[in-house]
Amino acid sequence: PREGYYALRTGRVLCIAHRGARSVAPENTILAAQRGLEEGADLWELDVQLTADGQLVVVHDDTLDRTTDVASRPEYTGRAPWRVCDFTLDELRGLDAGSWYQTADPHGQIASGGVTADDLALFPGLRIPTLDEALAFTADHGWRVNVEIKDMTVNADGSPGSPDYPGDEAVVRAVLECIRAHGLLERTLLSSFRHDCLRHAARMEPGLALAALVEDVRPDDPVALCRDLGVVAYHPGDDIVTEADVAGLRAMGVAVNVWTVNEEADMRRFIDWGVAGLITDVPLLCWGLLRER
Ligand code: G3P
Numbered sequence: 025p026r027e028g029y030y031a032l033r034t035g036r037v038l039c040i041a042h043r044g045a046r047s048v049a050p051e052n053t054i055l056a057a058q059r060g061l062e063e064g065a066d067l068w069e070l071d072v073q074l075t076a077d078g079q080l081v082v083v084h085d086d087t088l089d090r091t092t093d094v095a096s097r098p099e100y101t102g103r104a105p106w107r108v109c110d111f112t113l114d115e116l117r118g119l120d121a122g123s124w125y126q127t128a129d130p131h132g133q134i135a136s137g138g139v140t141a142d143d144l145a146l147f148p149g150l151r152i153p154t155l156d157e158a159l160a161f162t163a164d165h166g167w168r169v170n171v172e173i174k175d176m177t178v179n180a181d182g183s184p185g186s187p188d189y190p191g192d193e194a195v196v197r198a199v200l201e202c203i204r205a206h207g208l209l210e211r212t213l214l215s216s217f218r219h220d221c222l223r224h225a226a227r228m229e230p231g232l233a234l235a236a237l238v239e240d241v242r243p244d245d246p247v248a249l250c251r252d253l254g255v256v257a258y259h260p261g262d263d264i265v266t267e268a269d270v271a272g273l274r275a276m277g278v279a280v281n282v283w284t285v286n287e288e289a290d291m292r293r294f295i296d297w298g299v300a301g302l303i304t305d306v307p308l309l310c311w312g313l314l315r316e317r
């Protein structure tokens with residue numbers, strides 16, 4: 025395992041706040057990160073994409089309509105489906121990335137009282153952060169982060185990504201520059217479904233902790249995959265990981281961080297299997313379980 029990985033070790037299972045504590049604040053905002061920190065998460069996970077003018081921003085979907093007010097903005101009526109890669113940073117920064125939460129109540133936390141009126145008052149006007157801002161927040165709080173580079177070559181609907189995509193190498197170079205600028209090389213876990221990004225990162229910054237993201241279909245041989253990529257961590261969806269995978273990867277010194285684990289019974293099961301970390305929308309629940317062990 026690489027040096028950097030040890031800086032991420034705590035001696036117990038890691039609690040990783042998925043897109044921040046996205047159950048209680050609008051995902052991938054600085055407020056969601058703040059809530060993750062308050063709820064005891066060891067690090068937060070965020071999603072990185074490029075704007076039309078080549079800036080790194082923190083947003084999950086390849087379109088802006090679910091988590092911003094773009095669809096209700098008259099000036100953007102003709103810009104559907106509102107792809108992140110078609111908007112400049114200035115345009116993105118003018119969007120409200122918080123008000124949607126009140127309408128959607130995405131985790132039922134408003135209905136259940138987990139998110140109060142005082143909390144809700146903070147959401148309108150939240151902005152999509154730049155990666156620079158997100159890492160500044162992380163560094164300022166002496167925290168740690170799992171930066172996920174999204175696969176920008178293909179959209180969720182299967183259509184091709186922006187023809188202006190500068191290539192994996194250029195994206196990884198820019199992300200690494202930002203991580204270095206904030207002094208977070210020892211406090212960052214870099215992950216991607218786009219494994220070529222991991223290969224570039226391994227070459228450009230050999231000490232950085234890397235994680236292979238996989239979903240939908242279990243790789244034939246997760247150990248071989250991780251060995252080939254030179255990663256210190258394996259990030260499977262919770263529906264494709266097996267107890268044998270966890271044991272086999274552990275034996276190779278590869279950490280298994282499962283996503284997205286939100287139910288207490290599942291958290292206990294994966295902890296019993298020996299996972300290294302849980303990527304969760306509800307860090308408070310996760311941290312509570314970890315503290316009692
Ligand atoms: O990094 C774990 C998880 O975030 C990967 O899936 O779609 O939530 O980015 P997604």
Ligand code: CA
Binds near residue numbers: 172
């Ligand atoms: Ca993610």
